[in-house]
Amino acid sequence: METLPTIAVLGGTGKEGPGLALRWAYAGYPIIIGSRQQEKAEATAAELxxxxxxxxxxxxxxxxxxxxxxxxxLTVVYTAHQAALESIRDDLQGKILVDATARVDFRDPKPPAPPSAARLAQELLGPAVRVVAAFQNVPAHSLRKNLGQALDSDVLVCSEDASAAQEVIRLAQAGGMRAYYAGGLDNAVVVEGLTALVIGLNKAYGTKTASIGVTGINR
Ligand SMILES: NC(=O)c1ccc[n+]([C@@H]2O[C@H](COP(=O)([O-])OP(=O)(O)OC[C@H]3O[C@@H](n4cnc5c(N)ncnc54)[C@H](OP(=O)(O)O)[C@@H]3O)[C@@H](O)[C@H]2O)c1
Incomplete structure (x- = not known):
């Protein structure tokens, strides 16, 4: 039987992180919840x-x-993106870092300017970290519902590292999401901008589960 990789969800004590962790744990992945505080991480792990x-x-x-x-x-609040990366730079060397950050203020949603959060992460972490941008448009609210069923939310996966992108596509699929390779890290700023759009859609239609879907690709 294939050994599944161990996934650490850093800042996994908020809204998005625990939802992703729950889906991957349900699919059999070994999961570690990360936090700035050990006790907070343990409390979320116990709850999950x-x-x-x-x-x-x-x-x-x-x-x-x-x-x-x-x-x-990485699922820390977007204002803590840089500080969080700086605190774990040494620990990430040689690993895949999936950056789910969308630098969008929920109260005033606007698309962020380039470079993308994931490009900033790659520059800060250095070339030995395999940075992949993904999950920025997957609503936390949807993740905890209907575990084991397909999620009505597509994932755009951006990276310069093709095999790391494929690993993250597999991870998204294991969590019940369709996932598509969507180009390099600079494209991820568009994906972050879509989050601003999604928040606007949620407000306009009184929901918490708006997301994006890709059409026209037969696989
Ligand atoms: N919410 C969504 O629906 C959604 C959807 C897609 C993508 N995202 C992205 O996912 C990320 C997390 O969103 P969220 O809604 O889950 O955020 P959140 O609940 O507000 O915060 C997530 C975690 O960030 C950590 N954090 C806060 N300040 C920090 C700091 N100064 N340094 C390091 N860590 C800090 C906290 O963990 P500890 O206190 O345990 O350290 C907190 O539990 C964001 O970048 C967001 O753009 C969110």
Missing amino acids: NTSLNIHSIIGMENSRAARAADICV
């Missing part, structure tokens, strides 16, 4: 374990979580 009736999700401080994982997924 309870909801899945398992014991395998563990909580650790971000730095230890990053070191213990094969793939790290």
Whole structure:
């Protein structure tokens, strides 16, 4: 049987991180929840374990979580993007870092200016970290519902590292999402901008689950 990579969800104590963690744990991936505080990470891990009736999700401080994982997924609040990356730069060397950051203010949603968050991450972390941008348009609100079923949300995956992008596409699929390779890290600023659009759609239509879908590709 294939051994699944261990996933650390860094800043996995908020809204988006626990939802992704829940879906991957449900699919059998070993999961570590990361936080600036060990106790907070443990509390979220315990809550997720309870909801899945398992014991395998563990909580650790971000730095230890990053070191213990094969793939790290960054889900910190966007204003903490740089500070969080600086605090784990050494721990991420040689690993895949999935950046889910959309630099959009929920109260005043506007598309961010280039460079993309993921490009900034790549520059800050250096070439030995395999940065992949993904999940910026997947609503936290949808992730916790209907585990094991397909999510009505497509994932645009941007990276210069083709094999890292493929790993993240597999991860998205394991979580019930369709995922598409959408070019290099600079394209990810468009994906972040779509988050501003999605927040606007949520407000206009009184929902929390608006997302994006790709059409015209037969696979
Ligand atoms: N919410 C969504 O629907 C959604 C959808 C797609 C993508 N995203 C993206 O996912 C990311 C997380 O969104 P969210 O809604 O989950 O955010 P959130 O709940 O507001 O915060 C997530 C985590 O960020 C950490 N954090 C806060 N300040 C920090 C700091 N100064 N340094 C390091 N970590 C800090 C906290 O973890 P600790 O206190 O445990 O360290 C917190 O639990 C954002 O970049 C967002 O753009 C969100």
